[in-house]
Amino acid sequence: MAFIELERVTKRFGGITAVEALDLAVDAGEFLTILGPSGCGKTTVLRMIAGLEIPDAGEIRIGGQTVFSAREGVIVSAGKRNVGLVFQSYALWPHMTVFENVAFGLAVRRTDRKTMDERVAEALSYMRLEDLGERYPQQLSGGQQQRVALARMLVTKPALFLMDEPLSNLDAKLRMEMRTEIKRLHRENRATTIYVTHDQNEALTLSTRIAVMKKGVLQQLAPPRIIYRKPASLFVADFVGSPTINFIQGRIDRMQGALAFHGDDVVLSLPAGPGAAGQAVVAAVRSEDIRLLIAREEGAVNAEIDSVLPAGADVILKVRKEKTVLTVRQTGEFSGEVGDPVYFQIPPEAISLYDPETGMLLSSE
Amino acid sequence: MPATLRARWNRLRFAAGQPHVMIGWLVLMLLAVVVIAPFFQMVHDTAVWQETDRRVSRDAEPGQWTAFHYDRVFSSRLSHAIFYRPLLNSLATSISISLLAMLIGGSMAWLLVRTDLPFRRALSLFAVIPYVLPSYTLALAWLDCFRNERVGGAMGIFQYLTGISSPDWLAYGYLPIVITLSLHYYPFTYLLLSGALVSVDAHLEEAGEVLGASRGRILRKITFPIVLPALLSAFILTFSRALGTFGTPYFLGAPVRYFTLAATIYTNVVNRTPAVAYISALVLILISMGIIYANQRLTASRSFVTISGKGFHHGLAPLGWVRYPALVFAGGVILLGVFIPLALLFWQTLMLYPNDYSLQNLTLHFWIGASSPELAEGESGILRNEQILGAAWNSIRLSVLVALLTGMLGILIGYAVVKGKKTWLAALVEQGSFLPYLIPSIAFGAIYLSMFTGPIGPVPALYGSFFLLATICMAKNLPFSARSGISAMLQVAGEIEEAAVMAGAGWWQRFRKILFPLTLTASLSGFILVFIATMRELSLIILLVTPNTRTLTTMTFRYVEQGYAQFADAIIVLIVLIVIAGEFLARRFGRKEPV
Numbered sequence A: 001m002a003f004i005e006l007e008r009v010t011k012r013f014g015g016i017t018a019v020e021a022l023d024l025a026v027d028a029g030e031f032l033t034i035l036g037p038s039g040c041g042k043t044t045v046l047r048m049i050a051g052l053e054i055p056d057a058g059e060i061r062i063g064g065q066t067v068f069s070a071r072e073g074v075i076v077s078a079g080k081r082n083v084g085l086v087f088q089s090y091a092l093w094p095h096m097t098v099f100e101n102v103a104f105g106l107a108v109r110r111t112d113r114k115t116m117d118e119r120v121a122e123a124l125s126y127m128r129l130e131d132l133g134e135r136y137p138q139q140l141s142g143g144q145q146q147r148v149a150l151a152r153m154l155v156t157k158p159a160l161f162l163m164d165e166p167l168s169n170l171d172a173k174l175r176m177e178m179r180t181e182i183k184r185l186h187r188e189n190r191a192t193t194i195y196v197t198h199d200q201n202e203a204l205t206l207s208t209r210i211a212v213m214k215k216g217v218l219q220q221l222a223p224p225r226i227i228y229r230k231p232a233s234l235f236v237a238d239f240v241g242s243p244t245i246n247f248i249q250g251r252i253d254r255m256q257g258a259l260a261f262h263g264d265d266v267v268l269s270l271p272a273g274p275g276a277a278g279q280a281v282v283a284a285v286r287s288e289d290i291r292l293l294i295a296r297e298e299g300a301v302n303a304e305i306d307s308v309l310p311a312g313a314d315v316i317l318k319v320r321k322e323k324t325v326l327t328v329r330q331t332g333e334f335s336g337e338v339g340d341p342v343y344f345q346i347p348p349e350a351i352s353l354y355d356p357e358t359g360m361l362l363s364s365e
Numbered sequence B: 001m002p003a004t005l006r007a008r009w010n011r012l013r014f015a016a017g018q019p020h021v022m023i024g025w026l027v028l029m030l031l032a033v034v035v036i037a038p039f040f041q042m043v044h045d046t047a048v049w050q051e052t053d054r055r056v057s058r059d060a061e062p063g064q065w066t067a068f069h070y071d072r073v074f075s076s077r078l079s080h081a082i083f084y085r086p087l088l089n090s091l092a093t094s095i096s097i098s099l100l101a102m103l104i105g106g107s108m109a110w111l112l113v114r115t116d117l118p119f120r121r122a123l124s125l126f127a128v129i130p131y132v133l134p135s136y137t138l139a140l141a142w143l144d145c146f147r148n149e150r151v152g153g154a155m156g157i158f159q160y161l162t163g164i165s166s167p168d169w170l171a172y173g174y175l176p177i178v179i180t181l182s183l184h185y186y187p188f189t190y191l192l193l194s195g196a197l198v199s200v201d202a203h204l205e206e207a208g209e210v211l212g213a214s215r216g217r218i219l220r221k222i223t224f225p226i227v228l229p230a231l232l233s234a235f236i237l238t239f240s241r242a243l244g245t246f247g248t249p250y251f252l253g254a255p256v257r258y259f260t261l262a263a264t265i266y267t268n269v270v271n272r273t274p275a276v277a278y279i280s281a282l283v284l285i286l287i288s289m290g291i292i293y294a295n296q297r298l299t300a301s302r303s304f305v306t307i308s309g310k311g312f313h314h315g316l317a318p319l320g321w322v323r324y325p326a327l328v329f330a331g332g333v334i335l336l337g338v339f340i341p342l343a344l345l346f347w348q349t350l351m352l353y354p355n356d357y358s359l360q361n362l363t364l365h366f367w368i369g370a371s372s373p374e375l376a377e378g379e380s381g382i383l384r385n386e387q388i389l390g391a392a393w394n395s396i397r398l399s400v401l402v403a404l405l406t407g408m409l410g411i412l413i414g415y416a417v418v419k420g421k422k423t424w425l426a427a428l429v430e431q432g433s434f435l436p437y438l439i440p441s442i443a444f445g446a447i448y449l450s451m452f453t454g455p456i457g458p459v460p461a462l463y464g465s466f467f468l469l470a471t472i473c474m475a476k477n478l479p480f481s482a483r484s485g486i487s488a489m490l491q492v493a494g495e496i497e498e499a500a501v502m503a504g505a506g507w508w509q510r511f512r513k514i515l516f517p518l519t520l521t522a523s524l525s526g527f528i529l530v531f532i533a534t535m536r537e538l539s540l541i542i543l544l545v546t547p548n549t550r551t552l553t554t555m556t557f558r559y560v561e562q563g564y565a566q567f568a569d570a571i572i573v574l575i576v577l578i579v580i581a582g583e584f585l586a587r588r589f590g591r592k593e594p595v
Helices: A042-050 A098-108 A113-126 A144-152 A172-189 A200-206 A224-229 A234-239 B002-017 B017-046 B051-055 B070-074 B079-114 B119-125 B137-146 B157-164 B174-199 B202-210 B216-243 B247-255 B261-270 B274-300 B322-349 B386-420 B424-431 B441-452 B464-492 B495-502 B507-535 B552-562 B565-591
Strands: A002-015 A015-026 A029-036 A057-062 A065-069 A083-086 A160-162 A192-197 A208-213 A217-224 A246-255 A259-265 A267-269 A280-285 A291-292 A299-310 A314-321 A326-333 A339-345 A350-354
Touching: A002 A042, A002 A234, A002 A280, A002 B424, A015 A042, A015 A057, A015 A217, A029 A042, A029 A200, A042 A057, A042 A160, A042 A192, A057 B261, A083 A326, A083 B495, A098 A113, A098 A144, A098 A234, A144 A172, A144 B051, A160 A172, A160 B552, A172 A200, A172 B157, A192 A200, A200 A224, A208 A224, A208 A234, A208 A299, A217 A224, A217 A234, A217 B441, A234 A246, A234 A280, A234 A350, A246 A267, A259 A280, A267 A280, A299 A326, B002 B017, B017 B424, B017 B441, B017 B464, B070 B079, B070 B274, B079 B119, B079 B174, B079 B247, B079 B261, B079 B274, B079 B322, B137 B157, B137 B174, B137 B247, B137 B322, B137 B565, B174 B216, B174 B322, B202 B216, B216 B261, B216 B274, B216 B441, B247 B261, B247 B552, B261 B274, B261 B441, B274 B441, B322 B565, B386 B464, B386 B507, B441 B464, B464 B495, B464 B507, B507 B565, B552 B565
Parallel strands: A029 A192, A029 A208, A083 A160, A160 A192
Antiparallel strands: A002 A015, A002 A057, A057 A065, A208 A217, A246 A259, A246 A280, A259 A267, A280 A350, A291 A339, A299 A314, A299 A339, A314 A326
């Protein structure tokens, strides 16, 4: 049995359905990230697991215990679910010192003074905050505040860590640092973690599995590599990956015995797989999968450079063939200029095909 | 199916057990008792024969339905004198006051916020003081200055100095009411407009300047439309306050029988025709509601998002040679609104005989003198007068109690509203706590008079009790404290509180350890403001005080009626001292914003 189970959980706010009949199972020790654009319901899911939001329907179980059931009328209050939550705003209490902030959860549980001092000291040193116990939150940097919030969550030893976009208020450099920190936290504590973010890079680096949501509905639940390489729908394909994946409208045709993709301006060979001749499809190709060539080769498409945007280690280019413009990510230097002719090639296995009506990935099954 | 029934019951119990839901219901019940029920009782009383009606009509059968009072007010031969004339006076004074106050307050705001007027800082320190003073301070000072012997007994200083007996139109009625109340109420416009002007990004104006618009055109076409909603709110606020104020129109109008509706409410109660007073109160409430509703309709479609948080830069308009006349204007407003009246009042308290302004006439008798049969019918100076000291004690304990109660209630309302977010209960609590705002002070007093003169079920008649005064002051100040409670809670009731929920803290722990400490500083300045408002309150409680529950303000009123300007003025000076001390405290604590 999974550690956390959500069964057909639904939540409405007024007339708007924030989460629609969500089924989700998370194993003990997993790091699950819920990813999606703002307003997709991801934070609501987290808050329902925490007990801060009461679902309208469905059932939630944590560690085998039913904490919510619409059918049975069970509602276990947030404080009794043994879960820890880190808020987007950190929500540190400004009138308490760092020590008092961390100690609060223990004080509420009537822990004796000695144990409390020990455990707070332990949590603070674990988050490398030993010397800051007497400071007030306003006197700390953003990264330090974030660590206090984590220490406050750790100190009561919850079985489940919940994190609601904890890094969104930090600058880019600190964010990288804190990602490492959160990964260490997960590894060393072996606590099941559910992490909410709209930042795909965070999701891809941290998670063991990612749940992509859109408008309250789960789109795909899979390990990061699958989410990135084989997105289940056009929405997931479009949302994950930077620069954005290339979409080309067209249909499948038979060409010299094999199946090929015919767009308005390009023809691409396809691997053996799903799809039948004559079917309208959308082909999706990641920018790094497109190979640029200086000279013509067999099967290459000729095009023209539309723009060049150097980005440190990479160069992001746009290449144009008639009305079709594709984004290409090229590692290392690139010497071409806007207007130069160029050739590109797309390996057949890098192409995913989607049904333009349903937006779903065409699969062999 | 019993399972779903039990599930429903469990959910309902959970929802009702949420603290913000319970508090919401409690607040609604409280509002029903202190505002809504009294209002309907008053409406009921207007349509039912009263005991006192036996004097005026042989048909009177107390307790039976009748249209008699409505006939009397709207369509009898008395109507003109008891209703239409006062109504016109009320509208004329209120509209004139609002316009003049807007003109003064608007000019002050622009001069002090947006120009290079000399001494801007110092002037802005004093600019709001007139509103902190009791509203009739200026009226009493006006009387000290322009009183004439024909109507007012002793002559004022104007006559003493010039030898000219001031004409009635200058001394009493419309003109002085409008001038004194405009000087009292202009800080509304000043505060609202300077707030709006500060939030107008000077870039908006500079964008116009770059396009070649003249200064006047920018002011007319850019600045003015942006601050218009604030200006409208200021007008409404001033108008509804002016409509419900009793002290000044009565002090300045009564000597020449110039009565506003607020004043007739008082005289009708005193003359034992309360139902007539209730109808007038109803009319005041309707006018006030109508105009506030109109304002909301108007401003709802006209608000602009001009406040984007940080770092506006402000260009100060250079005034050039106009700065000197402008300085005279701004300085003059503050001199006339604060310093001259207070000096006059203070001087008056030192005068043995009220019409002799020479130095030989000075005495401290009215402050510290012992009782002497030759003077003021044996009344001793206010600092050793038991009645006045008793009233002072009443005033202070009333103000402290009301401030505490209202402050706590405001925090609780804030919690119910902010936590309930978009539930109908939260919306109802928020709107409900705004209700007292729609009821002009004197009308509020009338409502309470009708409700609490007799026993209600097991509850004895509350009229004449200290408890009733505290209740009405609390109810009247509720909109203000609810608003400050809501804004204080908005800062702490979200994730800050949820973090404590996650830590396992129960509601009481959360409230005591997190919410209360964090809203305390914000509530403290609110506390002091309610203290000040209650300290100088007259219109609200004038109908409800009895000799046992006298406050300083009602004592002043009594002395003015008896013609002892020195005593009345001395008490005012006392109130002003207490209130200004409060104002300084408010500023000290108000500065420290929570979080």
